[in-house]
Amino acid sequence: MNLRLSDLSACFEGVIPSIIATASADGMPNISYLSHVVRVDEEHVALSNQFFAKTAANVRANPKVTLIVVDGFTGDQFLLDIGFVRSVDAGALFDKIARQLKASSAQVGMSDVMRLRSADIFRVHGIEKVPSPVETAPPMTGRAPVSLPALSEAIKAIEGKAEADEIIESLLCGVRHVLGYDNALVLIHDNHRGCLTTTGSIGYERSGLGSEIAGSEGLIGAAATSGQTIKVSDMSRVRRFGEAISLEAEGAENITRIVAFPQLPTAMSQIAVPMTVRGTVTGVLFVESTERLAFREEDEAALEILVGRAASALRTSEREAAAAELKPAVSMPEPAAAGREVRVVHHRFDDSVFVDGTYIVKGVAGTLLRLMLDWHLSDGRSEFTNREMRLAAGARMPEIKDNLETRLLLLRRRLEEKQAPIRLVRVGRGRVKLEAEGPLTLDATAGDYP
Amino acid sequence: MKVDDRLLDFFNRPLMCIIAVADETGRPSAGRGVGFHLLEDRETIDVIFSAWQWPRLESCILQTGRIAATFVSPSDYVSFQLKGSAGMRETETPDLDRADRFMTAATDELESLGVPRRLIAPWLTARDARVARLVISEIYVQTPGPLAGMLAGTQAGARSQ
Numbered sequence: 001m002n003l004r005l006s007d008l009s010a011c012f013e014g015v016i017p018s019i020i021a022t023a024s025a026d027g028m029p030n031i032s033y034l035s036h037v038v039r040v041d042e043e044h045v046a047l048s049n050q051f052f053a054k055t056a057a058n059v060r061a062n063p064k065v066t067l068i069v070v071d072g073f074t075g076d077q078f079l080l081d082i083g084f085v086r087s088v089d090a091g092a093l094f095d096k097i098a099r100q101l102k103a104s105s106a107q108v109g110m111s112d113v114m115r116l117r118s119a120d121i122f123r124v125h126g127i128e129k130v131p132s133p134v135e136t137a138p139p140m141t142g143r144a145p146v147s148l149p150a151l152s153e154a155i156k157a158i159e160g161k162a163e164a165d166e167i168i169e170s171l172l173c174g175v176r177h178v179l180g181y182d183n184a185l186v187l188i189h190d191n192h193r194g195c196l197t198t199t200g201s202i203g204y205e206r207s208g209l210g211s212e213i214a215g216s217e218g219l220i221g222a223a224a225t226s227g228q229t230i231k232v233s234d235m236s237r238v239r240r241f242g243e244a245i246s247l248e249a250e251g252a253e254n255i256t257r258i259v260a261f262p263q264l265p266t267a268m269s270q271i272a273v274p275m276t277v278r279g280t281v282t283g284v285l286f287v288e289s290t291e292r293l294a295f296r297e298e299d300e301a302a303l304e305i306l307v308g309r310a311a312s313a314l315r316t317s318e319r320e321a322a323a324a325e326l327k328p329a330v331s332m333p334e335p336a337a338a339g340r341e342v343r344v345v346h347h348r349f350d351d352s353v354f355v356d357g358t359y360i361v362k363g364v365a366g367t368l369l370r371l372m373l374d375w376h377l378s379d380g381r382s383e384f385t386n387r388e389m390r391l392a393a394g395a396r397m398p399e400i401k402d403n404l405e406t407r408l409l410l411l412r413r414r415l416e417e418k419q420a421p422i423r424l425v426r427v428g429r430g431r432v433k434l435e436a437e438g439p440l441t442l443d444a445t446a447g448d449y450p
Numbered sequence: 451m452k453v454d455d456r457l458l459d460f461f462n463r464p465l466m467c468i469i470a471v472a473d474e475t476g477r478p479s480a481g482r483g484v485g486f487h488l489l490e491d492r493e494t495i496d497v498i499f500s501a502w503q504w505p506r507l508e509s510c511i512l513q514t515g516r517i518a519a520t521f522v523s524p525s526d527y528v529s530f531q532l533k534g535s536a537g538m539r540e541t542e543t544p545d546l547d548r549a550d551r552f553m554t555a556a557t558d559e560l561e562s563l564g565v566p567r568r569l570i571a572p573w574l575t576a577r578d579a580r581v582a583r584l585v586i587s588e589i590y591v592q593t594p595g596p597l598a599g600m601l602a603g604t605q606a607g608a609r610s611q
Contacts, residue, residue: 016569021470021480028533029478029518031470032592054590064477068468075569079480131503133575136568234564292566 003127005039008069008078012039013293015072015234020047022058022065030054037069038097038119045082046097046119059084059120068130072233072293077130082122089118099228143180146302150178158309163426164317164405165412168200171285171310176202178306179299181287183264186275186310187213187220188283188406191399193363196224196284199410201262208262209413210361213284220284223272227281229300231271233293253359257352269294273303275311282311282402318405321386321430339438342421346370346444355420364400365411367393369422372434373442386430408432451586453492457530461488463523464559465552469499469582470518471510471536479506483519484576485549495519495532495584496539498549502578511536517584520592524559529592534585541579549576 011018017033024030032055038046045067059065063084070077088094097119154174161167168186175184185208186200195214201207216225223230253259267288275283285307289295295303345354346369352362353369360369371392372384386404393400400407412424412432421437453461467483481504487496497519501508511517517536522529553574560570 016565019468019480021478023470023472023476023478025476027472027476027514028516029470029472030533031468031480031518031520031531033468033520033522033529062476064475066470066478066480068480068482070573072569075572077572081477130572132572133503133577134568134571136572 003078003129005042005045005124005127008071008127009039009297010071010073010293011069011078012037013072013233015293016070016075018070019068020055020065021067022055023062024054024058025061030058034067036097037067040093040121043124044085044121045080045124046088046093046121048097048116048119056120065122071136074136076132076136079126079128079130080124081126081128082124085121085123087118087120093121094119099226099230143296146179146298151302151305154178154306155309158306158313161313162317162320162429164314165409167310167313167317168406168409171306172200172202174306175285175287175303179287179302181289181294183267183289184285184287185262186283186285188403188410189224189281190363190403192397196220197363197410198259198262199283199406199413204262204264206260206262207413207417208259209417210365210410211259211261213261219270219272220286223274224281224284227274227276227279229271229273229304231269231295231300233269233295235268235270254354254357257350257359257362264288264290266290268292271295271300271303273300273307275307275314277311277315282314283406285310314406315402318402321405322390322401341441342436342438343441343443344369344373344422346373346442348444355415355418355422358418358420360418360420361411361414364393364397364403364407365414367397368404368407369411370442370444372432373440376434376440377442382435383427383431383433386432451493451534451589453488453495453586453589457589458488458492460523460528460530461486461521464525464555465521466524466556466560467497467552468520468522469497469504469507471507472514472516473506473510474513479504479510481507482573483552484574484579485545485552486519486521487545487548493586495586496545497582497584498541498545498552498576498579499582500575500577501580503575507582508538508580511538511582517582519584522592524556524563527593531590531592532584532586532588533590534587536582536584539581539583541581545581546576546579549579 014036017035018037020032020034022030034047036048040046065082067080067082068077069080098116158167158170161170172184175181183203185198187196188199190197195212198208198211201209213220215221219230268290270288273285274281343356350362351366353360353366368389371389376382390400390404415422415424423435425433425435427433469481469483470478472478481499483497483499485498499507515535518531518533520529520531557570561567
C-alpha cells in the first residue's frame with residue numbers, strides 16, 4: 001500500500017516527538033528530536049528550524065534527510081525519506097508553523113526554550129511504515145465523522161436566536177450535540193480591561209462565569225491575540241502553572257474579586273477558537289476533553305463554523321437591541337419593596353460590585369449595575385433600557401456599544417449564580433427590570449480601594 | 451573522548467535512545483536503540499538495536515563505519531549525543547538482558563510521565579538484536595536550551611555544534 005502524507009495526520013499533532021537524521025558533507029551522521037513536523041501538502045513537510053545548528057548545517061551541505069514520525073493515537077512509526085527544498089522566515093506558511101510550534105511547545109512545557117527562527121520546507125520522496133512488534137490499535141478509534149446535517153441544524157439554531165444569552169446557549173449546545181464535547185466556555189473580550197471574561201459555560205463543577213483571562217495568557221489569550229485557532233492534543237506533560245483550585249476559592253472571591261477559572265483536572269486536549277467579526281476578535285470559544293488528540297482537523301473546522309456564526313449573531317443582536325430601544329423606559333416611580341434592606345457596594349477603581357457583602361462582578365457589568373441603582377434611587381423606577389445605559393456608560397467605556405448585551409448577560413447570570421437578593425429580568429427587547437427582595441441602598445463612596 | 455562522571459550518572463537513569471547512520475551516498479537512516487553498555491575505558495559504548503525493525507542500520511554501519519546515538523532522559527529532556535566510528539560485533543546473551551532492562555525502564559518511565567503503554571510498545575523491540583560498537587570521538591549536549599550543541603565529556607571545550 002502506498003502511504004500518503006494525509007494518511008499520517010495523527011503524526012503531525014506534535015504529541016510524540018519526531019526524530020531527524022542528517023549527515024554532514026563528509027558523511028558523519030547526526031540525530032536529534034524534533035518538536036514539530038507540519039504537513040504542508042501531499043508532497044511537502046515543514047520542520048520548525050529551532051533545532052540544533054548541526055542539523056541545520058548538515059541539511060544545507062547534504063539535503064538528504066530521514067525522519068521518523070509517530071502516530072499519536074497508535075504509536076505506529078513511519079520513516080520519511082525527504083529532501084531539503086528551501087527555508088522560510090516570513091509569510092503565511094511560516095506563521096502557521098510558528099503557531100503550531102507554540103501550541104506544541106506549550107504541551108511539552110517548553111515554550112520558553114523553543115523559539116522559531118525559520119522553517120525548512122522538504123519534499124517527501126518516500127514513506128515507509130516501520131515494523132511494529134505488537135499489533136497496534138486501529139487509527140482514530142471509535143469516533144464518527146462530524147455530521148453535516150447536525151452542524152447545519154446547530155447553525156440554524158444559532159441564527160434563530162436574537163438575544164445574547166440564547167446565542168451563547170445555542171453555541172454551547174452545538175458544541176455538545178454536534179461534536180460531543182461536554183466542557184466548554186465562551187469568553188467575551190473586554191477592551192476596557194484588556195481581558196476575556198467567561199460569559200457562558202457548560203460541564204464544569206463551578207461555572208466560572210465572570211472569571212477572566214488576561215491579555216495573551218495561555219491558549220485562550222494566544223488564540224485571541226493571534227486570531228487563530230490553537231489546540232493542545234496531549235496535556236499529560238503540560239506543566240500546570242495555574243494555582244490549584246481549592247474548595248475555598250469561592251469564599252476567596254469576596255477578598256480577591258477574582259472568580260476562579262473553571263478547570264477540568266483530567267483534560268488531555270484543549271482548543272481555543274477565536275470569535276471574529278470582520279477581522280476583530282470579539283471573544284473565544286474554549287473546549288476541553290479528557291481524550292488525547294480529541295480535536296481532529298474536521299472538529300476544528302466545525303468549531304470554527306459554529307463560532308463564526310455565533311460571533312456574527314452576537315454582533316447582530318447588539319445592533320438590533322440598540323435599534324429597538326427607542327421607546328423610553330417607564331419613569332413611573334414604583335413603591336419601595338418591602339423586606340429587609342439590600343446593600344450594594346460599588347468600588348470605582350475596578351467597578352467591582354458586592355451585594356450584601358458577596359462579590360458579584362467587576363468591569364463593565366459592575367458599572368451597569370451601579371448605573372441602574374443610581375437611577376432607581378433617584379427616580380424610583382426599576383425598568384431600564386439598554387439605550388440609556390449605553391449612552392450613560394459610553395463616555396467612559398466607548399466599546400460598550402458592541403458588547404452591552406453580553407455584559408448584561410454576565411451580570412444577570414452572576415446575580416443568579418450567587419443567589420443574590422437582586423435579580424435582573426428581561427422585560428422586552430433592549431429593556432431590563434431590576435427586582436430586589438427589599439429596599440436597595442448603594443454605597444459608592446466608601447472603600448474605593450480595598 | 452571519555453565519558454566523565456557526570457555523564458556516567460546520566461547513563462544510570464532510565465533513557466531513550468535514537469540512532470543515525472548514513473550509507474555510502476550520504477543518505478542518512480534512523481532508528482531506535484534498545485540498550486547499551488558503556489565499556490570500562492569509558493571511550494567505547496555498545497549500542498543495541500533491532501535489525502528486524504531497523505534493517506538499514508547494520509548495512510550502513512558496515513558500509514561507512516560511523517554512527518551517532520542520542521540518549522535522552524524523558525523526565526527532564528536532558529540529552530547527550532555520542533558520535534564516532536562504529537563496527538558490528540556478535541550479539542551475546544548479556545546484550546539481550548541489557549535490552550530487556552533498558553526497555554522495561556524506558557517503558558515504566560514514559561508511562562509514569564503519562565504516555566500510555568500501548569503507545570510505547572511499537573517503539574521498543576529487541577527482535578534480531580544487533581550490537582554496534584561505537585568508539586566515541588565526540589559528545590554533545592543535546593538538551594534543548596542555551597547549552598544545546600556544546601561539547602561535553604572530559605575534553606569539553608567551547609566549540610559549539
